[in-house]
Amino acid sequence: MGSPNCPPGTDPAELLADAIDGGVTCFQYREKGPGSLAGDGMLALGKRLQAVCRARGVPFIVNDDAGLAAALGADGIHVGQDDEPASSIRARLGAGMIVGVSAHTADEARRALADGADYLGIGPVFPTGSKPDAKAPQGTRLLEELRAAGIAAPLVGIGGITPANAASVLAAGADGVSVISAIALAPSPSEAARRLAEAAARAGRG
Template sequence: MEIDYSLYLITDRSFLKGRSLKTVVEDSILGGVTMVQVREKNISTREFFKVALEVKEVTDHYKIPLIINDRIDIAQAINADGVHLGQDDMPLKIARKILGKNRIIGISAGTLEEALEAERDGADYLGIGAIFYTGTKKDIDVPLGIETLKDIYQNINIPAVAIGGINESNFREVLATGVNGISIISAVLGKEDIKAAARSLKL
């Protein structure tokens, strides 16, 4: 299937301000989001399952790919389109054995070496970052920046989305590197008007 990575939303319920996750995801899709990843760090498996299922109702309705962060078991349980794995998560080759060849597997990469290894091991796409300083990733010493992003992207042959501190003031500069899309969290979820915020990040 042809996947549109251009505006890739990662969920974070700390930005909801009393709004329901389903509503926020739907508004973001109506604003132009093309892909959704459910990311949950500190909840039980049962709660993660419930949240993912709720989001899947929306993504299924709009025929948008749904990716689960880290949790292969949750992805299988709700029949999500795929998973996104970090460098410390399940090895890609094992994840592929479990999920099969028809699921999307994305890998986080912060260096060219990590990117090339992920491509070699059969990743479907890369999340390259963090490009800028960001409030959602506290453990970054030095962001990659635009030049490193460009260098990594020019040396790989699979789709890639940039992540980390991307917002309405810098997304054009990021997309000018040629990457297939941008991952956003607060630039959409942190805004009052979700739909308008998503729309403002489309070229």
């Protein structure tokens, strides 16, 4: 989540606190899209959101930006296929950095793991409005394929996931689900997070 994902007039730090209190177990700072902050503003918001995470013992991940991750001393970074490979990022940011990589095919997944990725973001599972350039949704097929092939690395389902459909993603082999609007735009972020956490618990992922 980033500031463009929050309803008008909503403090991103307060929204994040509500979401974590409802059951969110990891947070990715993704400051992208129309109206997004840059420079000092982006850094300042990152520090506020990171403080919320640290106060509640939740890992703080930065999306794409290795420089921002280093400046904030983030717990990790998540990158896409068009970004630096995991091996290069780890060399720059240190062995202790969590590195996640988005993968849309089995080949991309295997390459990311060979490069040293700690976890994979798999999707988009369902249609999503949070990422205008998202690839076509593929359902749970790739999750099932990777598990059938014996890949044991942590897999996170991404794209269009809600409390109503999260169970199917977890049943297909995901260890967790990543969401933006399902929490950020919900009438009650904490309630939406609680429902997602309950779906994870029922699937044995809680």
